[in-house]
Amino acid sequence: MQALRTAATGMAAQQMNVEVISNNIANMNTIGFKRQRAEFEDLLYQTMESPGAQSSNTGTIVPTGVQIGGGVKAGSVYRITEQGSTTATGNQYDMAIQGRGYFQVLLPSGETAYTRAGNLSPNDQGQLVTPDGYLVQPTISIPQGTTQVIISKTGQVQAAQAGQTAPTVVGQLQLATFLNEGGLDAQGDNLFMESAASGAATLASPGSTGVGQLLQGYTEASNVDAVSEITALIIAQRAYEMNSKVVTTADQMLATAAQVKP
Amino acid sequence: MDNTMYVSLSRQVVLRRELDIVANNIANADTAGFKLEDMMTRADKAAPAMTSGVKSPVTFVMDDGVARDFRQGGMNKTGAPLDLAIDGRGFFKVSTVAGERYTRDGRFKMDDTGKLVTQDGDAVEGGGGNIVLDAAKGAVSISEGGVISQAGQKVGQIDVVNFDSLAALSKDGRNLFRNDTNIQPQPATTAKIRQGMLENSNVQTLTQITRLVEINRAYDSISNIMTQTSDLSRRSIQRLGAVN
Numbered sequence: 285m286q287a288l289r290t291a292a293t294g295m296a297a298q299q300m301n302v303e304v305i306s307n308n309i310a311n312m313n314t315i316g317f318k319r320q321r322a323e324f325e326d327l328l329y330q331t332m333e334s335p336g337a338q339s340s341n342t343g344t345i346v347p348t349g350v351q352i353g354g355g356v357k358a359g360s361v362y363r364i365t366e367q368g369s370t371t372a373t374g375n376q377y378d379m380a381i382q383g384r385g386y387f388q389v390l391l392p393s394g395e396t397a398y399t400r401a402g403n404l405s406p407n408d409q410g411q412l413v414t415p416d417g418y419l420v421q422p423t424i425s426i427p428q429g430t431t432q433v434i435i436s437k438t439g440q441v442q443a444a445q446a447g448q449t450a451p452t453v454v455g456q457l458q459l460a461t462f463l464n465e466g467g468l469d470a471q472g473d474n475l476f477m478e479s480a481a482s483g484a485a486t487l488a489s490p491g492s493t494g495v496g497q498l499l500q501g502y503t504e505a506s507n508v509d510a511v512s513e514i515t516a517l518i519i520a521q522r523a524y525e526m527n528s529k530v531v532t533t534a535d536q537m538l539a540t541a542a543q544v545k546p
Numbered sequence: 547m548d549n550t551m552y553v554s555l556s557r558q559v560v561l562r563r564e565l566d567i568v569a570n571n572i573a574n575a576d577t578a579g580f581k582l583e584d585m586m587t588r589a590d591k592a593a594p595a596m597t598s599g600v601k602s603p604v605t606f607v608m609d610d611g612v613a614r615d616f617r618q619g620g621m622n623k624t625g626a627p628l629d630l631a632i633d634g635r636g637f638f639k640v641s642t643v644a645g646e647r648y649t650r651d652g653r654f655k656m657d658d659t660g661k662l663v664t665q666d667g668d669a670v671e672g673g674g675g676n677i678v679l680d681a682a683k684g685a686v687s688i689s690e691g692g693v694i695s696q697a698g699q700k701v702g703q704i705d706v707v708n709f710d711s712l713a714a715l716s717k718d719g720r721n722l723f724r725n726d727t728n729i730q731p732q733p734a735t736t737a738k739i740r741q742g743m744l745e746n747s748n749v750q751t752l753t754q755i756t757r758l759v760e761i762n763r764a765y766d767s768i769s770n771i772m773t774q775t776s777d778l779s780r781r782s783i784q785r786l787g788a789v790n
Contacts, residue, residue: 287569294573324577328719353570359665483658494682530569540769
C-alpha cells in the first residue's frame with residue numbers, strides 16, 4: 285500500500301526536522317553558532333493517467349490526469365548565516381565579527397579551518413589560539429610584559445607595554461570570506477572547512493569592502509531564536525503525529541480488507 | 547459473481563488511491579510551496595457490466611483526475627534575504643538538466659560562483675538567463691516586482707510567470723512543476739515577490755485528517771456490503787440447494 289510508505293517518508297522527514305531543531309536549541313548559547321533549517325521537497329510522482337491525454341476519438345482531453353506522489357524527502361539542511369547579536373564580555377582577547385568573514389584557524393593536521401567564534405586567548409608562548417589551542421592565522425604573538433592588547437576595527441593588533449608610552453603593532457588579523465557561506469562544511473568545535481559548494485576563501489583585512497569589522501571585548505552570540513525554534517518543534521511534532529495517523533488508517537483499511545468473508 | 551461485488555471493488559480501488567493522495571498531502575504538510583491535491587471521481591455508466599437480466603444501469607466509480615488546489619499558502623517570515631515568496635498567482639522559473647521547470651518554493655541560495663539556485667542547485671532564471679550575485683557587494687534587496695539590487699544598483703531581475711490554464715502543469719517532484727502542453731507561460735502581472743518570507747504548504751491538516759477518517763469509514767462500509775452480498779449468495783445457495 286503506497287499510503288503506508290508515503291506516511292513513513294513523512295515520519296522520517298519530521299524526525300530529521302526534530303534532530304535539526306534540537307541541535308539548534310542545544311547550541312543556543314554557543315558562540316558564533318548559526319542556526320540550521322531542514323528543507324523538504326516532494327518525491328517523484330507516479331503518473332497513472334497523464335494530463336492532456338486524449339480521452340476519446342473526438343479529441344476531448346483529460347484536464348488534470350492522475351498523478352500520485354510518493355511522499356517527502358529532506359532536500360538539504362540549510363545554514364542561515366545571518367548575524368548573531370554581540371555580547372559584551374570585557375575580555376580583551378574576545379572578538380566579534382560584525383558583517384561577513386571568518387577567522388582562519390590552523391588545525392594540527394596542517395589544514396585551515398574557519399570560525400566565527402572569536403573567544404580567543406594567548407597560549408604559553410603568547411600566540412593567539414582558539415579555546416582548543418589551535419593557532420589563529422596569521423599568527424599573532426603577544427610579547428611578554430604586555431599590559432594591554434588593543435585590536436582595531438580593521439584588525440590591527442597593538443600591545444601596550446609597561447614603561448612605554450606608545451603601543452607597538454604586533455600583527456594584522458585577516459578574515460576569510462566565501463561566495464556561498466551556507467556551503468561551508470561544519471566540522472564541530474565551531475569550525476568550518478572549505479568545500480566545493482562554498483567556493484574558495486578570499487582573504488582580506490577586516491573593514492575592507494564587503495568584509496565585516498572586528499569588535500574587541502565582545503563575542504557573537506548564536507543566531508538561534510528560542511521562540512521560533514519551539515514553534516517549529518511543535519509543528520514538527522504535530523506533523524509526525526498526523527503521519528502516524530495515516531499509518532493507522534492504512535493499517536485499519538488493510539485489516540478491513542482481510543476480514544471480508546468469502 | 548454479481549455486479550454488487552464489482553461495483554464495490556471499483557470504489558475500494560479508488561478509495562485506496564484517495565488514501566495515497568491524502569498520505570502525500572500530510573507528508574508534505576511542512577513542504578514550502580506545496581499545493582494540496584485531491585482525487586476527483588466520476589460515475590461511469592458506460593462501462594459494461596455483467597447484466598444477467600438486470601435492467602438498471604450499473605454505475606462504476608472511476609478516478610477521473612487529481613484536482614490541484616493552487617490557492618495561496620500562508621506566509622512564514624524567515625528573515626533570510628534569499629527566501630522569496632510569491633504573493634498572488636505565478637511561478638518562479640527554474641532551469642534544470644531536464645528542461646524548464648516552475649516552482650513556488652522560494653528557498654534560494656547562492657552557489658560557489660554566486661549564481662542564484664534552488665536547494666537542488668538548479669539555476670533560477672531571470673531576464674533571459676541566470677542571476678549572478680556578488681556577496682561582497684553587500685545586502686541583497688529584492689523588490690515586489692522582482693528587481694534585485696545590491697548597494698543601490700540593479701543587478702538582476704527574477705522572472706515570475708503564470709499560465710492561462712494551471713491544468714497545463716503536472717508535478718515533477720522536488721517541488722517543481724512541469725509543462726507538457728503547448729500553453730506558453732506569460733509574465734505574471736499581479737504577483738508580488740515578498741523577500742524574507744516563505745509560502746507554506748497550503749495543506750490544511752485538519753481537513754486532511756477528516757478525509758482520512760472519511761476514507762477509512764467508506765472503505766469499511768463498502769467492505770461490509772461485500773460481506774453481506776457474499777452472505778446473501780451463500781444463504782441462497784444453502785436454501786435453494788437444499789434437497790428436502
